[in-house]
Amino acid sequence: xxxxxxxxxxxxxxxxxxxxxxxxxxxxxxxxxxxxxxxxxxxxxxxxxxxxxxxxxxxxxxxxxxxxxxxxxxxxxxxxxxxxxxxxxxxxxxxxxxxxxxxxxxxxxxxxxxxxxxxxxxxxxxxxxxxxxxxxxxxxxxxxxxxxxxxxxxxxxxxxxxxxxxxxxxxxxxxxxxxxxxxxxxxxxxxxxxxxxxxxxxxxxxxxxxxxxxx
Amino acid sequence: xxxxxxxxxxxxxxxxxxxxxxxxxxxxxxxxxxxxxxxxxxxxxxxxxxxxxxxxxxxxxxxxxxxxxxxxxxxxxxxxxxxxxxxxxxxxxxxxxxxxxxxxxxxxxxxxxxxxxxxxxxxxxxxxxxxxxxxxxxxxxxxxxxxxxxxxxxxxxxxxxxxxxxxxxxxxxxxxxxxxxxxxxxxxxxxxxxxxxxxxxxxxxxxxxxxxxxx
DNA sequence: ACTTGTCCTGTCATGCCGTCAGCTTACCGA
DNA sequence: TCGGTAAGCTGACGGCATGACAGGACAAGT
Numbered sequence: 001x002x003x004x005x006x007x008x009x010x011x012x013x014x015x016x017x018x019x020x021x022x023x024x025x026x027x028x029x030x031x032x033x034x035x036x037x038x039x040x041x042x043x044x045x046x047x048x049x050x051x052x053x054x055x056x057x058x059x060x061x062x063x064x065x066x067x068x069x070x071x072x073x074x075x076x077x078x079x080x081x082x083x084x085x086x087x088x089x090x091x092x093x094x095x096x097x098x099x100x101x102x103x104x105x106x107x108x109x110x111x112x113x114x115x116x117x118x119x120x121x122x123x124x125x126x127x128x129x130x131x132x133x134x135x136x137x138x139x140x141x142x143x144x145x146x147x148x149x150x151x152x153x154x155x156x157x158x159x160x161x162x163x164x165x166x167x168x169x170x171x172x173x174x175x176x177x178x179x180x181x182x183x184x185x186x187x188x189x190x191x192x193x194x195x196x197x198x199x200x201x202x203x204x205x206x207x208x209x210x211x212x213x214x215x
Numbered sequence: 216x217x218x219x220x221x222x223x224x225x226x227x228x229x230x231x232x233x234x235x236x237x238x239x240x241x242x243x244x245x246x247x248x249x250x251x252x253x254x255x256x257x258x259x260x261x262x263x264x265x266x267x268x269x270x271x272x273x274x275x276x277x278x279x280x281x282x283x284x285x286x287x288x289x290x291x292x293x294x295x296x297x298x299x300x301x302x303x304x305x306x307x308x309x310x311x312x313x314x315x316x317x318x319x320x321x322x323x324x325x326x327x328x329x330x331x332x333x334x335x336x337x338x339x340x341x342x343x344x345x346x347x348x349x350x351x352x353x354x355x356x357x358x359x360x361x362x363x364x365x366x367x368x369x370x371x372x373x374x375x376x377x378x379x380x381x382x383x384x385x386x387x388x389x390x391x392x393x394x395x396x397x398x399x400x401x402x403x404x405x406x407x408x409x410x411x412x413x414x415x416x417x418x419x420x421x422x423x424x425x426x427x428x429x430x
Numbered sequence: 431a432c433t434t435g436t437c438c439t440g441t442c443a444t445g446c447c448g449t450c451a452g453c454t455t456a457c458c459g460a
Numbered sequence: 461t462c463g464g465t466a467a468g469c470t471g472a473c474g475g476c477a478t479g480a481c482a483g484g485a486c487a488a489g490t
Contacts, residue, residue: 007467007468011466011468012467014456014466014468016455016467016468017468020468020469036338036343037252037253037337037341038278041445041446041447042447042448051469051470052469052470053447053448053470054448054450054469054470054471055469055470057447057449062448063253114340118337118340118341121336121337121340121396122252122333122337123251124400125329125336126251126252126333127399128251132399132400135400136400136403139400143404160427162413163417164406164411166401166405167404167410167414167415168414168417168418170400170401170404171390171394171411172418174390174393174394174397175386175389175390181336181340182340182350182389184342184347185339185350185354185385186381188351189358189362189382189385191385195379195382196379198377199378199382200382200386202378202383203387203418203421206418206421206422206425207421207422210421210427212375226437228436228437229436229487231436231437231438231486231487232437232438235437256476256477256478257478257479266438266439267438268439268477268478269480270438272478272480273437277478277479
Protein backbone atom coordinates (compact mmCIF):
# COMPACT_ATOMS: atom_id res chain seq x y z
CA UNK A 1 0.00 0.00 0.00
CA UNK A 2 1.22 3.45 -0.85
CA UNK A 3 -0.64 5.46 1.74
CA UNK A 4 0.35 8.39 -0.43
CA UNK A 5 -2.46 10.73 -1.32
CA UNK A 6 -2.12 11.69 -4.94
CA UNK A 7 -3.76 14.18 -7.24
CA UNK A 8 -5.38 13.08 -10.46
CA UNK A 9 -2.31 14.11 -12.46
CA UNK A 10 0.06 12.22 -10.23
CA UNK A 11 1.48 14.82 -7.89
CA UNK A 12 1.78 13.88 -4.25
CA UNK A 13 -0.45 16.00 -2.04
CA UNK A 14 1.18 17.97 0.73
CA UNK A 15 -0.25 19.32 3.93
CA UNK A 16 -2.30 22.08 2.34
CA UNK A 17 -3.45 19.91 -0.53
CA UNK A 18 -4.76 17.24 1.79
CA UNK A 19 -6.60 19.87 3.77
CA UNK A 20 -8.52 21.20 0.76
CA UNK A 21 -9.10 17.68 -0.43
CA UNK A 22 -10.62 16.82 2.91
CA UNK A 23 -12.65 20.01 2.90
CA UNK A 24 -14.08 19.07 -0.48
CA UNK A 25 -15.00 15.64 0.85
CA UNK A 26 -16.66 17.17 3.90
CA UNK A 27 -18.66 19.59 1.80
CA UNK A 28 -19.69 16.81 -0.53
CA UNK A 29 -20.85 14.81 2.47
CA UNK A 30 -22.97 17.70 3.60
CA UNK A 31 -24.47 18.17 0.17
CA UNK A 32 -25.38 14.51 -0.02
CA UNK A 33 -27.31 14.94 3.20
CA UNK A 34 -29.23 17.94 2.02
CA UNK A 35 -29.93 17.39 -1.67
CA UNK A 36 -30.73 14.50 -3.98
CA UNK A 37 -27.71 12.62 -5.27
CA UNK A 38 -28.72 13.37 -8.82
CA UNK A 39 -28.57 17.10 -8.19
CA UNK A 40 -25.20 17.28 -6.49
CA UNK A 41 -22.97 19.26 -8.85
CA UNK A 42 -19.23 19.73 -8.77
CA UNK A 43 -19.65 23.48 -8.91
CA UNK A 44 -21.83 23.49 -5.81
CA UNK A 45 -19.37 21.43 -3.81
CA UNK A 46 -16.53 23.66 -4.90
CA UNK A 47 -18.44 26.81 -4.06
CA UNK A 48 -19.33 25.47 -0.65
CA UNK A 49 -15.69 24.67 0.00
CA UNK A 50 -14.69 28.16 -1.06
CA UNK A 51 -12.68 26.96 -3.98
CA UNK A 52 -13.02 26.57 -7.73
CA UNK A 53 -14.35 23.62 -9.73
CA UNK A 54 -10.93 23.13 -11.27
CA UNK A 55 -9.53 22.40 -7.84
CA UNK A 56 -12.08 19.67 -7.35
CA UNK A 57 -10.98 17.97 -10.53
CA UNK A 58 -7.42 18.02 -9.30
CA UNK A 59 -8.27 15.58 -6.55
CA UNK A 60 -11.17 13.57 -7.93
CA UNK A 61 -12.10 12.37 -11.40
CA UNK A 62 -15.77 13.24 -10.80
CA UNK A 63 -18.46 13.34 -8.13
CA UNK A 64 -18.74 9.58 -8.10
CA UNK A 65 -15.03 9.24 -7.50
CA UNK A 66 -15.21 11.51 -4.50
CA UNK A 67 -18.22 9.65 -3.16
CA UNK A 68 -16.23 6.44 -3.32
CA UNK A 69 -13.56 8.03 -1.15
CA UNK A 70 -16.09 8.96 1.50
CA UNK A 71 -17.61 5.52 1.34
CA UNK A 72 -14.23 3.88 1.69
CA UNK A 73 -13.56 5.93 4.78
CA UNK A 74 -16.88 4.90 6.26
CA UNK A 75 -16.25 1.27 5.45
CA UNK A 76 -13.17 1.34 7.65
CA UNK A 77 -15.28 2.52 10.54
CA UNK A 78 -17.83 -0.13 9.67
CA UNK A 79 -15.33 -2.87 10.31
CA UNK A 80 -15.88 -2.18 13.97
CA UNK A 81 -19.40 -3.52 13.65
CA UNK A 82 -17.94 -6.99 13.99
CA UNK A 83 -17.76 -6.45 17.73
CA UNK A 84 -21.55 -6.37 17.82
CA UNK A 85 -21.67 -10.07 17.05
CA UNK A 86 -18.29 -11.71 17.45
CA UNK A 87 -17.96 -14.08 20.37
CA UNK A 88 -21.47 -13.62 21.70
CA UNK A 89 -23.62 -16.30 23.15
CA UNK A 90 -27.05 -16.77 21.63
CA UNK A 91 -28.55 -18.88 24.39
CA UNK A 92 -30.73 -17.70 27.23
CA UNK A 93 -30.85 -14.12 28.33
CA UNK A 94 -27.52 -13.23 26.79
CA UNK A 95 -29.01 -14.22 23.44
CA UNK A 96 -31.68 -11.59 23.76
CA UNK A 97 -29.11 -9.06 24.81
CA UNK A 98 -26.94 -9.92 21.82
CA UNK A 99 -29.87 -9.36 19.49
CA UNK A 100 -30.76 -6.07 21.10
CA UNK A 101 -27.24 -4.73 20.95
CA UNK A 102 -26.81 -5.83 17.37
CA UNK A 103 -29.95 -4.02 16.31
CA UNK A 104 -29.02 -0.95 18.28
CA UNK A 105 -25.47 -0.75 17.00
CA UNK A 106 -26.42 -1.43 13.43
CA UNK A 107 -29.23 1.09 13.30
CA UNK A 108 -26.99 3.65 14.91
CA UNK A 109 -24.26 3.17 12.36
CA UNK A 110 -26.68 3.29 9.46
CA UNK A 111 -28.31 6.38 10.78
CA UNK A 112 -25.01 8.16 11.24
CA UNK A 113 -24.01 7.51 7.66
CA UNK A 114 -27.39 7.39 5.98
CA UNK A 115 -26.64 9.90 3.25
CA UNK A 116 -23.58 8.13 1.93
CA UNK A 117 -25.02 4.69 2.51
CA UNK A 118 -28.02 5.26 0.30
CA UNK A 119 -25.70 6.27 -2.51
CA UNK A 120 -23.61 3.17 -1.93
CA UNK A 121 -26.77 1.12 -1.93
CA UNK A 122 -27.84 2.62 -5.22
CA UNK A 123 -24.47 2.07 -6.82
CA UNK A 124 -24.39 -1.52 -5.63
CA UNK A 125 -27.92 -2.17 -6.87
CA UNK A 126 -26.97 -0.70 -10.24
CA UNK A 127 -24.19 -3.24 -10.47
CA UNK A 128 -21.20 -0.99 -9.92
CA UNK A 129 -18.56 -3.29 -8.49
CA UNK A 130 -16.73 -0.57 -6.63
CA UNK A 131 -19.79 0.37 -4.58
CA UNK A 132 -20.73 -3.22 -4.32
CA UNK A 133 -17.41 -4.13 -2.75
CA UNK A 134 -17.71 -1.36 -0.20
CA UNK A 135 -21.19 -2.47 0.74
CA UNK A 136 -19.92 -6.02 1.13
CA UNK A 137 -17.07 -4.87 3.29
CA UNK A 138 -19.47 -3.31 5.75
CA UNK A 139 -22.09 -6.03 5.70
CA UNK A 140 -19.53 -8.83 5.79
CA UNK A 141 -18.32 -7.55 9.12
CA UNK A 142 -21.68 -8.50 10.59
CA UNK A 143 -22.84 -11.23 8.24
CA UNK A 144 -19.79 -13.43 8.59
CA UNK A 145 -19.95 -13.27 12.36
CA UNK A 146 -23.66 -14.09 12.31
CA UNK A 147 -23.09 -16.91 9.86
CA UNK A 148 -20.56 -18.42 12.24
CA UNK A 149 -22.99 -18.11 15.12
CA UNK A 150 -25.66 -19.99 13.18
CA UNK A 151 -23.18 -22.64 12.10
CA UNK A 152 -22.14 -23.18 15.68
CA UNK A 153 -25.71 -23.57 16.87
CA UNK A 154 -26.29 -25.88 13.96
CA UNK A 155 -23.36 -28.12 14.89
CA UNK A 156 -24.79 -28.44 18.38
CA UNK A 157 -28.07 -29.54 16.89
CA UNK A 158 -29.90 -26.47 18.09
CA UNK A 159 -30.72 -25.29 14.60
CA UNK A 160 -32.19 -27.35 11.78
CA UNK A 161 -29.76 -28.87 9.32
CA UNK A 162 -31.53 -27.54 6.28
CA UNK A 163 -30.95 -23.95 7.28
CA UNK A 164 -28.36 -22.16 5.19
CA UNK A 165 -26.44 -20.04 7.70
CA UNK A 166 -25.16 -17.54 5.16
CA UNK A 167 -28.58 -17.04 3.60
CA UNK A 168 -30.23 -16.41 6.94
CA UNK A 169 -27.50 -14.16 8.22
CA UNK A 170 -27.38 -12.19 5.00
CA UNK A 171 -31.14 -11.76 4.93
CA UNK A 172 -31.27 -10.53 8.49
CA UNK A 173 -28.51 -8.05 7.87
CA UNK A 174 -30.26 -6.87 4.72
CA UNK A 175 -33.37 -6.39 6.81
CA UNK A 176 -31.55 -4.27 9.33
CA UNK A 177 -30.01 -2.16 6.58
CA UNK A 178 -33.35 -1.68 4.83
CA UNK A 179 -35.24 -0.77 7.97
CA UNK A 180 -32.51 1.67 8.92
CA UNK A 181 -32.74 3.33 5.51
CA UNK A 182 -36.47 3.78 5.75
CA UNK A 183 -37.04 4.37 9.43
CA UNK A 184 -39.38 7.21 8.65
CA UNK A 185 -41.53 4.87 6.64
CA UNK A 186 -42.59 2.99 9.71
CA UNK A 187 -44.04 6.07 11.29
CA UNK A 188 -46.78 6.09 8.68
CA UNK A 189 -47.73 2.62 9.85
CA UNK A 190 -47.99 3.97 13.36
CA UNK A 191 -44.80 2.32 14.52
CA UNK A 192 -42.59 4.43 16.74
CA UNK A 193 -38.82 4.33 16.85
CA UNK A 194 -38.75 2.84 20.32
CA UNK A 195 -41.19 0.07 19.38
CA UNK A 196 -39.25 -0.84 16.29
CA UNK A 197 -36.04 -1.95 17.94
CA UNK A 198 -37.35 -4.71 20.20
CA UNK A 199 -39.38 -6.15 17.36
CA UNK A 200 -36.33 -6.19 15.13
CA UNK A 201 -34.34 -7.83 17.90
CA UNK A 202 -37.07 -10.43 18.15
CA UNK A 203 -36.85 -11.19 14.47
CA UNK A 204 -33.07 -11.42 14.61
CA UNK A 205 -33.21 -13.75 17.57
CA UNK A 206 -35.85 -15.89 15.93
CA UNK A 207 -33.82 -16.06 12.75
CA UNK A 208 -30.56 -17.00 14.39
CA UNK A 209 -31.75 -19.43 17.00
CA UNK A 210 -35.15 -20.48 15.68
CA UNK A 211 -36.62 -19.85 19.10
CA UNK A 212 -38.34 -17.07 20.95
CA UNK A 213 -36.01 -15.20 23.25
CA UNK A 214 -36.11 -15.48 27.02
CA UNK A 215 -35.91 -11.92 28.26
CA UNK B 216 -59.65 12.06 -11.07
CA UNK B 217 -59.29 13.46 -14.57
CA UNK B 218 -57.85 10.44 -16.32
CA UNK B 219 -56.92 12.95 -19.01
CA UNK B 220 -53.32 12.85 -20.13
CA UNK B 221 -52.09 16.40 -20.33
CA UNK B 222 -48.97 18.09 -21.60
CA UNK B 223 -46.91 20.35 -19.38
CA UNK B 224 -48.54 23.43 -20.88
CA UNK B 225 -52.05 22.14 -20.32
CA UNK B 226 -53.11 20.78 -23.70
CA UNK B 227 -54.88 17.47 -23.74
CA UNK B 228 -52.86 14.82 -25.51
CA UNK B 229 -54.42 13.08 -28.48
CA UNK B 230 -53.78 9.68 -29.94
CA UNK B 231 -50.42 10.50 -31.48
CA UNK B 232 -49.28 12.51 -28.51
CA UNK B 233 -49.96 9.70 -26.08
CA UNK B 234 -48.02 7.35 -28.31
CA UNK B 235 -44.85 9.44 -28.27
CA UNK B 236 -45.31 10.08 -24.59
CA UNK B 237 -45.44 6.36 -23.95
CA UNK B 238 -42.47 5.78 -26.20
CA UNK B 239 -40.49 8.27 -24.16
CA UNK B 240 -41.45 6.46 -20.97
CA UNK B 241 -40.45 3.11 -22.44
CA UNK B 242 -37.10 4.42 -23.58
CA UNK B 243 -36.51 5.99 -20.19
CA UNK B 244 -37.29 2.67 -18.58
CA UNK B 245 -34.72 0.97 -20.75
CA UNK B 246 -32.11 3.59 -19.98
CA UNK B 247 -32.67 3.17 -16.27
CA UNK B 248 -31.92 -0.51 -16.66
CA UNK B 249 -28.72 0.02 -18.54
CA UNK B 250 -27.11 3.10 -17.05
CA UNK B 251 -26.76 4.73 -13.64
CA UNK B 252 -29.65 6.96 -12.66
CA UNK B 253 -27.31 9.88 -12.26
CA UNK B 254 -26.20 9.63 -15.87
CA UNK B 255 -29.60 9.38 -17.52
CA UNK B 256 -30.00 12.55 -19.58
CA UNK B 257 -33.07 13.95 -21.29
CA UNK B 258 -31.19 14.20 -24.54
CA UNK B 259 -30.32 10.51 -24.51
CA UNK B 260 -33.88 9.46 -23.84
CA UNK B 261 -35.13 11.70 -26.63
CA UNK B 262 -32.53 10.41 -29.04
CA UNK B 263 -33.40 6.82 -28.24
CA UNK B 264 -37.07 7.58 -28.86
CA UNK B 265 -36.22 9.17 -32.19
CA UNK B 266 -37.44 12.58 -31.15
CA UNK B 267 -36.05 15.84 -29.83
CA UNK B 268 -35.41 16.96 -26.26
CA UNK B 269 -38.04 19.67 -26.67
CA UNK B 270 -40.66 16.99 -27.17
CA UNK B 271 -39.68 15.39 -23.91
CA UNK B 272 -40.22 18.63 -22.07
CA UNK B 273 -43.66 18.90 -23.53
CA UNK B 274 -44.80 15.87 -21.58
CA UNK B 275 -42.59 15.87 -18.50
CA UNK B 276 -41.07 18.60 -16.36
CA UNK B 277 -37.79 16.68 -16.10
CA UNK B 278 -36.34 13.18 -15.82
CA UNK B 279 -37.55 12.83 -12.27
CA UNK B 280 -41.08 13.69 -13.33
CA UNK B 281 -41.07 11.02 -15.97
CA UNK B 282 -39.65 8.49 -13.54
CA UNK B 283 -42.54 9.21 -11.22
CA UNK B 284 -44.97 8.36 -14.02
CA UNK B 285 -43.32 5.02 -14.59
CA UNK B 286 -43.28 4.33 -10.90
CA UNK B 287 -46.94 5.21 -10.56
CA UNK B 288 -47.77 2.76 -13.31
CA UNK B 289 -45.82 0.06 -11.56
CA UNK B 290 -47.48 0.81 -8.25
CA UNK B 291 -50.84 -0.01 -9.79
CA UNK B 292 -49.55 -3.40 -10.76
CA UNK B 293 -48.06 -3.76 -7.29
CA UNK B 294 -51.49 -3.53 -5.74
CA UNK B 295 -51.99 -7.09 -6.94
CA UNK B 296 -49.38 -8.25 -4.47
CA UNK B 297 -52.10 -8.20 -1.83
CA UNK B 298 -53.29 -11.52 -3.15
CA UNK B 299 -50.05 -13.08 -1.96
CA UNK B 300 -51.11 -12.66 1.63
CA UNK B 301 -54.79 -11.79 1.94
CA UNK B 302 -56.99 -14.49 3.39
CA UNK B 303 -54.23 -17.06 3.89
CA UNK B 304 -53.91 -19.41 6.78
CA UNK B 305 -50.64 -19.37 8.68
CA UNK B 306 -51.10 -22.61 10.55
CA UNK B 307 -49.72 -25.99 9.62
CA UNK B 308 -48.61 -26.83 6.13
CA UNK B 309 -50.59 -24.07 4.51
CA UNK B 310 -48.58 -21.63 6.60
CA UNK B 311 -45.37 -22.80 5.02
CA UNK B 312 -46.95 -22.62 1.61
CA UNK B 313 -48.13 -19.08 2.28
CA UNK B 314 -44.62 -18.06 3.24
CA UNK B 315 -43.10 -19.67 0.16
CA UNK B 316 -45.56 -18.07 -2.21
CA UNK B 317 -45.17 -14.68 -0.61
CA UNK B 318 -41.41 -14.82 -1.02
CA UNK B 319 -41.68 -16.06 -4.55
CA UNK B 320 -44.20 -13.49 -5.66
CA UNK B 321 -42.47 -10.64 -3.98
CA UNK B 322 -39.03 -11.44 -5.34
CA UNK B 323 -40.50 -11.89 -8.79
CA UNK B 324 -42.17 -8.52 -8.73
CA UNK B 325 -39.09 -6.78 -7.44
CA UNK B 326 -36.92 -8.45 -10.01
CA UNK B 327 -39.20 -7.46 -12.85
CA UNK B 328 -39.12 -3.82 -11.86
CA UNK B 329 -35.70 -3.61 -10.26
CA UNK B 330 -34.48 -0.64 -12.25
CA UNK B 331 -37.35 1.65 -11.40
CA UNK B 332 -37.63 0.34 -7.86
CA UNK B 333 -34.10 1.24 -6.92
CA UNK B 334 -34.75 4.79 -8.06
CA UNK B 335 -37.94 4.86 -6.02
CA UNK B 336 -36.02 3.50 -3.07
CA UNK B 337 -33.42 6.21 -3.43
CA UNK B 338 -36.00 8.95 -3.73
CA UNK B 339 -37.85 7.67 -0.69
CA UNK B 340 -34.65 7.39 1.35
CA UNK B 341 -33.78 10.95 0.37
CA UNK B 342 -37.06 12.09 1.83
CA UNK B 343 -38.95 12.89 -1.38
CA UNK B 344 -42.58 12.44 -0.42
CA UNK B 345 -43.74 11.61 -3.94
CA UNK B 346 -41.42 8.61 -4.19
CA UNK B 347 -42.10 7.79 -0.63
CA UNK B 348 -45.84 7.55 -1.24
CA UNK B 349 -45.34 5.27 -4.20
CA UNK B 350 -43.09 3.00 -2.20
CA UNK B 351 -45.70 2.92 0.54
CA UNK B 352 -48.43 2.09 -1.91
CA UNK B 353 -46.58 -1.01 -3.03
CA UNK B 354 -45.38 -2.13 0.36
CA UNK B 355 -48.69 -1.39 2.06
CA UNK B 356 -50.34 -3.90 -0.18
CA UNK B 357 -48.33 -6.61 1.52
CA UNK B 358 -47.59 -5.08 4.88
CA UNK B 359 -51.18 -4.37 5.81
CA UNK B 360 -52.25 -7.87 4.97
CA UNK B 361 -49.37 -9.31 6.96
CA UNK B 362 -50.14 -7.01 9.86
CA UNK B 363 -53.68 -8.32 9.92
CA UNK B 364 -52.45 -11.89 9.87
CA UNK B 365 -50.24 -11.26 12.88
CA UNK B 366 -53.04 -9.46 14.73
CA UNK B 367 -55.33 -12.38 14.15
CA UNK B 368 -52.81 -14.89 15.45
CA UNK B 369 -52.25 -12.57 18.37
CA UNK B 370 -55.93 -12.42 19.24
CA UNK B 371 -56.00 -16.21 19.32
CA UNK B 372 -53.10 -16.18 21.75
CA UNK B 373 -50.76 -17.81 19.28
CA UNK B 374 -48.41 -14.84 19.18
CA UNK B 375 -47.01 -12.95 22.15
CA UNK B 376 -48.86 -9.84 23.26
CA UNK B 377 -45.79 -7.64 23.22
CA UNK B 378 -45.25 -8.13 19.51
CA UNK B 379 -46.07 -5.10 17.41
CA UNK B 380 -47.74 -6.52 14.30
CA UNK B 381 -47.02 -3.54 12.09
CA UNK B 382 -43.36 -3.39 13.11
CA UNK B 383 -42.83 -7.07 12.42
CA UNK B 384 -44.72 -7.06 9.15
CA UNK B 385 -42.96 -3.91 7.96
CA UNK B 386 -39.56 -5.29 8.85
CA UNK B 387 -40.18 -8.55 7.03
CA UNK B 388 -41.37 -6.74 3.94
CA UNK B 389 -38.35 -4.45 4.08
CA UNK B 390 -36.20 -7.55 4.26
CA UNK B 391 -37.80 -9.04 1.18
CA UNK B 392 -37.36 -5.79 -0.72
CA UNK B 393 -33.73 -5.43 0.32
CA UNK B 394 -32.81 -9.00 -0.52
CA UNK B 395 -34.52 -8.67 -3.88
CA UNK B 396 -32.53 -5.52 -4.64
CA UNK B 397 -29.24 -7.15 -3.84
CA UNK B 398 -29.75 -10.71 -4.93
CA UNK B 399 -26.37 -10.73 -6.61
CA UNK B 400 -24.79 -9.86 -3.31
CA UNK B 401 -25.64 -13.21 -1.85
CA UNK B 402 -23.72 -15.03 -4.51
CA UNK B 403 -20.49 -13.69 -3.09
CA UNK B 404 -21.42 -15.37 0.19
CA UNK B 405 -21.84 -18.62 -1.69
CA UNK B 406 -25.61 -18.54 -1.47
CA UNK B 407 -27.42 -19.59 -4.60
CA UNK B 408 -30.76 -18.24 -5.79
CA UNK B 409 -32.54 -21.50 -5.17
CA UNK B 410 -31.23 -21.73 -1.61
CA UNK B 411 -32.19 -18.22 -0.79
CA UNK B 412 -35.93 -18.55 -1.19
CA UNK B 413 -36.65 -21.30 1.32
CA UNK B 414 -34.51 -19.57 3.91
CA UNK B 415 -36.38 -16.34 3.37
CA UNK B 416 -39.65 -18.21 3.65
CA UNK B 417 -38.42 -19.68 6.91
CA UNK B 418 -37.64 -16.23 8.29
CA UNK B 419 -41.03 -14.92 7.20
CA UNK B 420 -42.82 -17.84 8.78
CA UNK B 421 -40.83 -17.50 11.99
CA UNK B 422 -41.55 -13.78 12.11
CA UNK B 423 -45.28 -14.08 11.53
CA UNK B 424 -46.07 -17.10 13.65
CA UNK B 425 -43.13 -17.25 16.02
CA UNK B 426 -42.76 -20.93 15.24
CA UNK B 427 -40.83 -23.15 12.88
CA UNK B 428 -42.88 -24.24 9.90
CA UNK B 429 -44.17 -27.76 9.43
CA UNK B 430 -43.38 -28.62 5.85
C1' DA C 431 -58.87 23.71 -50.42
C1' DC C 432 -59.47 25.79 -45.76
C1' DT C 433 -59.59 25.91 -40.88
C1' DT C 434 -58.49 24.31 -36.42
C1' DG C 435 -56.16 22.31 -32.92
C1' DT C 436 -52.58 18.88 -32.05
C1' DC C 437 -47.88 17.77 -32.40
C1' DC C 438 -43.06 18.29 -33.22
C1' DT C 439 -38.64 20.70 -33.79
C1' DG C 440 -34.98 24.49 -34.70
C1' DT C 441 -33.04 27.72 -32.14
C1' DC C 442 -31.43 30.26 -28.36
C1' DA C 443 -29.87 31.88 -23.66
C1' DT C 444 -28.19 29.87 -19.69
C1' DG C 445 -25.41 27.06 -16.84
C1' DC C 446 -22.51 23.01 -15.72
C1' DC C 447 -18.66 20.01 -17.27
C1' DG C 448 -13.92 18.99 -17.65
C1' DT C 449 -9.34 20.68 -19.28
C1' DC C 450 -5.34 23.62 -19.76
C1' DA C 451 -1.95 27.07 -19.32
C1' DG C 452 -0.30 29.98 -16.25
C1' DC C 453 -0.05 32.32 -11.90
C1' DT C 454 0.81 32.13 -6.78
C1' DT C 455 2.48 29.93 -2.70
C1' DA C 456 5.38 27.00 0.22
C1' DC C 457 9.48 24.57 0.97
C1' DC C 458 14.47 23.83 0.74
C1' DG C 459 19.30 23.86 -0.15
C1' DA C 460 23.14 26.96 -0.96
C1' DT D 461 18.87 35.99 1.64
C1' DC D 462 18.01 34.15 -2.55
C1' DG D 463 16.64 31.54 -6.32
C1' DG D 464 14.79 26.92 -7.75
C1' DT D 465 11.39 23.55 -7.72
C1' DA D 466 7.24 21.43 -6.92
C1' DA D 467 2.64 22.00 -4.92
C1' DG D 468 -1.57 24.45 -5.15
C1' DC D 469 -5.04 27.19 -7.23
C1' DT D 470 -7.81 29.58 -10.76
C1' DG D 471 -9.55 32.12 -15.08
C1' DA D 472 -10.98 31.00 -19.26
C1' DC D 473 -12.67 28.15 -22.85
C1' DG D 474 -15.04 24.69 -25.97
C1' DG D 475 -18.57 21.36 -25.43
C1' DC D 476 -22.84 19.69 -23.99
C1' DA D 477 -27.44 19.48 -21.41
C1' DT D 478 -31.20 22.28 -19.99
C1' DG D 479 -35.50 24.44 -20.60
C1' DA D 480 -38.30 27.91 -23.13
C1' DC D 481 -40.45 29.66 -27.28
C1' DA D 482 -42.30 30.51 -31.71
C1' DG D 483 -43.31 28.65 -35.79
C1' DG D 484 -43.90 24.86 -39.05
C1' DA D 485 -45.87 20.07 -40.10
C1' DC D 486 -49.64 17.20 -39.72
C1' DA D 487 -54.34 15.07 -39.22
C1' DA D 488 -59.37 15.71 -39.17
C1' DG D 489 -63.46 17.77 -40.09
C1' DT D 490 -66.07 21.11 -43.20
